[in-house]
Amino acid sequence: SAPRATWESEERQPLLARRPRRPRRWWRAAAAAVLLVEMLERAAFFGVAGNLVLYLNSAELNWAGDQASRAALVFLGASYLLAPVGGWLADVYLGRYRAIVLSLLLYLAASGLLASTAFPDGRSSFCGEMPSAHLEPACPSPGCQYTWRATYCAPTLYAALLLLALAASSVRSNLTSFGADQVMDLGRHASRRFFNWFYWSINVGAMLSLLVVAFIQQNISFLLGYSIVVGCVGLAFFIFLFATPSFIIKPPTGSQVSSMLKLALQNCCPRLWHRHSARDPSSAQLLPDQRFPQPGPSPQEDIANFQVLVKILPVMVTLVPYWMVYFQMQSTYVLQGLHLQIPNIFPNCPTNRSEALRAQGSVYKIPEAWLLLANVVVLLILVPVKDHLLDPLLLRCKLLPSALQKMALGMFFGFTSVIVAGVLEMKRLEYINHNQTVSQQIGQDTYYAAPLSIWWQTPQYLLIGISEIFASIAGLEFAYSEAPRSMQGALMGIFFCLSGVGSLLGSSLVALLSLPGGWLYCPEDTGNINKCRMDLYFFLLAGIQAAAALLFIIIADRYERAAKGPAPQSCPRRDSG
Numbered sequence: 001s002a003p004r005a006t007w008e009s010e011e012r013q014p015l016l017a018r019r020p021r022r023p024r025r026w027w028r029a030a031a032a033a034v035l036l037v038e039m040l041e042r043a044a045f046f047g048v049a050g051n052l053v054l055y056l057n058s059a060e061l062n063w064a065g066d067q068a069s070r071a072a073l074v075f076l077g078a079s080y081l082l083a084p085v086g087g088w089l090a091d092v093y094l095g096r097y098r099a100i101v102l103s104l105l106l107y108l109a110a111s112g113l114l115a116s117t118a119f120p121d122g123r124s125s126f127c128g129e130m131p132s133a134h135l136e137p138a139c140p141s142p143g144c145q146y147t148w149r150a151t152y153c154a155p156t157l158y159a160a161l162l163l164l165a166l167a168a169s170s171v172r173s174n175l176t177s178f179g180a181d182q183v184m185d186l187g188r189h190a191s192r193r194f195f196n197w198f199y200w201s202i203n204v205g206a207m208l209s210l211l212v213v214a215f216i217q218q219n220i221s222f223l224l225g226y227s228i229v230v231g232c233v234g235l236a237f238f239i240f241l242f243a244t245p246s247f248i249i250k251p252p253t254g255s256q257v258s259s260m261l262k263l264a265l266q267n268c269c270p271r272l273w274h275r276h277s278a279r280d281p282s283s284a285q286l287l288p289d290q291r292f293p294q295p296g297p298s299p300q301e302d303i304a305n306f307q308v309l310v311k312i313l314p315v316m317v318t319l320v321p322y323w324m325v326y327f328q329m330q331s332t333y334v335l336q337g338l339h340l341q342i343p344n345i346f347p348n349c350p351t352n353r354s355e356a357l358r359a360q361g362s363v364y365k366i367p368e369a370w371l372l373l374a375n376v377v378v379l380l381i382l383v384p385v386k387d388h389l390l391d392p393l394l395l396r397c398k399l400l401p402s403a404l405q406k407m408a409l410g411m412f413f414g415f416t417s418v419i420v421a422g423v424l425e426m427k428r429l430e431y432i433n434h435n436q437t438v439s440q441q442i443g444q445d446t447y448y449a450a451p452l453s454i455w456w457q458t459p460q461y462l463l464i465g466i467s468e469i470f471a472s473i474a475g476l477e478f479a480y481s482e483a484p485r486s487m488q489g490a491l492m493g494i495f496f497c498l499s500g501v502g503s504l505l506g507s508s509l510v511a512l513l514s515l516p517g518g519w520l521y522c523p524e525d526t527g528n529i530n531k532c533r534m535d536l537y538f539f540l541l542a543g544i545q546a547a548a549a550l551l552f553i554i555i556a557d558r559y560e561r562a563a564k565g566p567a568p569q570s571c572p573r574r575d576s577g
Contacts, residue, residue, distance in 0.1 A: 027183055031194055033243035034179035035201045040236035041104075041175075042205030044111060045168050047213040047229040048161075049076060053334045055222055056157070060123070063151050065335050065529045066514040071161065072331040073507030078165035079172075080323075081500025084493035086170025090252065096178040097249045103170035104237040110163035111233050115226035117153060117160070127153035169500075173493055181248050199383065207376050311562070312482055312491065314555050316498055319407065321548035322471050323502025324509070325414040325541055328421070329375060329464050331506070332534060333457065336425060338447050339529055340454040341438055374458055378465030386469065403478040404556040410471025411549040415542055417463035422538030424456055432530045448530060472499075506541075513537055 052075065055061070056068035063071070090099035116122035176198065183194050217225030394401070401409070431437070431450035438449050479491040513520040522531035 027185075030182040030243060030246040030248070031179060031197075033239055033246065034175060034182060035197055037236045037240050038175055038179070038198060039201040039205035039208075040232045040239070041107070041168070041171055042202045043209040043213070044107070044229045044232040044236070045079070045164075046206045046209035047217075047225065047232065048111070048114065048164060049330050050210055050214045051217045051222075051225070051334075052161075053331060054218060054338065055118075057335075057338070058222070060118070060222075061152055061157075065532070066510055066520045067151050069331040069335055070507045070510050070514075071158070072334075073327055073503050073510065074158070075161040075165055076327050076330060077500040077503030077507060078162055079168045079500065080496045081504065082166050082169040083173040083496035083500070085166070087173040087493045089170070090174050092252055095250060095252045096174045096181070097244075097247065099170060099174045100178060100240065101237075103167045103174070104233065104240060106163060107167035107171065107233045108230065108237060110160050110167055111226065111230045113156070113160040114164065115223065115230055117156060118221075118223040118226050123153060126156040169496070172496065176492075178247075181250060200380070203376050203380050207373060207380075210373050210376065308482070309491075311559065312479070313494070315404065315552070315559055316475070316479065316495060318548055318552040318555055319411075319471065319475055320498055320502040320505065321544050322411050322414050322467070323499040324506040325418050325545050326464060326468065326472075326499075327503040327506055328418065328538075328541065329461065332510070332537070333421060333460065335529060336421065336428070336534065337454050337457050339449045340428065340452050340457065341449050342440060342454050374461035375465035375468070378462055379469065382466070382469055383473075402560065403474045404560060406470045406474035407478065408549060408553055408556065410467045410469070410474065411545060411552065413463050413467035414471065415545045415549065417460045417467060418538050418542045418545065420460045420463060421457075422535045422542065424452075424460070425535035425538060428452055429530075429533075429535060437530075509540075510537075 049072070052072045053065075053068045056063040056071055057065060086099055086103060090096045094102065113126070116126060179198060180194060213225050213228050216228065428450040431452065436451055438451050440447055440449050475495060476492070479495045482491075510520060512518065515521060519533040519536045520529075522529065
């Protein structure tokens with residue numbers, strides 16, 4: 001350990017020579033500000049994502065269930081898919097500090113636009129007047145007529161959601177490394193502690209949002225709920241600016257994206273590469289680091305990094321079907337929960353039996369989004385248990401699984417979650433087919449639900465939370481530990497990008513199955529899913545996940561066998577377990 005400490009101190013000497021060591025209270029203030037900003041940003045993000053399906057499915061907008069689920073999956077997918085964009089802009093042009101400031105400003109504007117659609121004057125200004133439409137029960141007869149309607153306010157809402165996704169992805173890709181910069185001179189233990197607290201701040205923000213904002217949105221007003229979202233972003237922006245004097249701010253250092261793309265073009269499309277080199281010989285033969293002398297990886301390092309990327313990418317790509325399953329938690333799981341019986345928060349209150357008060361919305365239902373808390377609580381409890389008890393025990397017994405083995409285990413729990421959801425949906429449809437339904441008022445909207453308690457969804461949420469501990473955290477561990485130092489940030493961005501690809505593929509699958517003849521095509525049942533076959537959709541996802549898991553095991557086995565081969569002694573491989 002002594003030689004490593006000496007090497008690390010020498011590595012940091014140039015950076016320390018350029019600025020005096022600051023008092024410890026400045027490090028703490030900077031790290032605390034970053035953690036608080038992250039908590040508020042996550043509270044705002046889950047304030048949008050937690051009840052997005054319910055908002056789009058409400059009487060104010062009257063989107064069909066498949067349309068609302070698709071929009072939620074697009075928003076969640078884009079918030080991950082766009083992560084490399086913010087990181088690239090920060091690396092090349094803005095620097096992390098300016099990128100975060102501009103992202104929070106965009107966040108504030110986009111959340112304000114979304115909030116403006118939650119009251120009548122705002123909707124009429126941005127969307128025009130809504131055609132008269134009402135939520136209807138299932139079509140009473142097979143021959144009844146149904147008139148197709150376009151989704152109301154779709155351009156404005158999709159614009160707001162995509163801008164929010166861009167802002168959230170930019171904050172995600174830059175705030176993590178910016179926070180680590182604040183404590184890097186305190187040593188590796190300080191960095192590890194920062195990441196632990198950073199992960200907790202994410203889940204604390206999610207918990208506060210789901211407990212408070214989701215309840216307000218479902219039982220009081222979406223306008224008030226989205227106003228809280230705007231307030232969280234505004235407060236995060238103010239705290240970040242207020243803490244600026246305590247921050248370590250680094251200038252942009254450049255990006256390897258152009259070099260990686262050039263090498264990919266040269267290896268994958270040699271004919272196209274020869275045409276390009278004929279038009280621009282100097283650009284084709286010389287990498288940017290040769291033409292413009294500046295600090296950064298050499299051409300040889302670029303080639304070595306590209307070879308590492310080619311080995312790692314197949315492993316990460318086979319994780320995409322897991323993300324298709326994971327993001328059901330905030331889309332189709334929510335839609336399923338709206339059609340299960342949701343209990344009142346105050347079931348013994350006399351006012352709950354008053355139909356007059358019921359019509360005025362005085363009965364408070366448990367927010368369906370609260371089931372996401374099962375995922376959050378699992379993470380808050382099991383992550384410290386795993387870190388302080390389970391992993392040390394397995395390490396002493398020499399049974400600690402590698403990152404790839406943990407990812408495979410996470411896929412298994414994701415597969416189990418979607419199987420449980422499919423079985424529950426089969427049972428729900430049995431009640432529906434026997435005309436055993438209950439009409440429940442959620443906000444201003446009526447849903448025709450099966451007489452099954454929504455608490456039956458708890459196992460699928462718990463299982464998806466356990467899967468996240470293994471697949472998501474181990475995936476980040478794999479991307480960080482296997483990447484060269486100069487590409488760790490890039491591979492983190494690719495990891496988040498591929499998770500967004502999984503969400504968008506899930507959205508595309510919903511859209512495909514919503515076409516005439518598909519399992520999710522039920523236009524005569526607008527606003528409800530009682531004539532759809534969502535159970536078959538869940539089982540299809542389970543099949544895709546199972547096939548991907550088998551492919552992942554094969555690829556991971558080949559990767560680990562290749563990694564155990566002879567390696568240069570001067571460049572030892574970091575432990576990925």
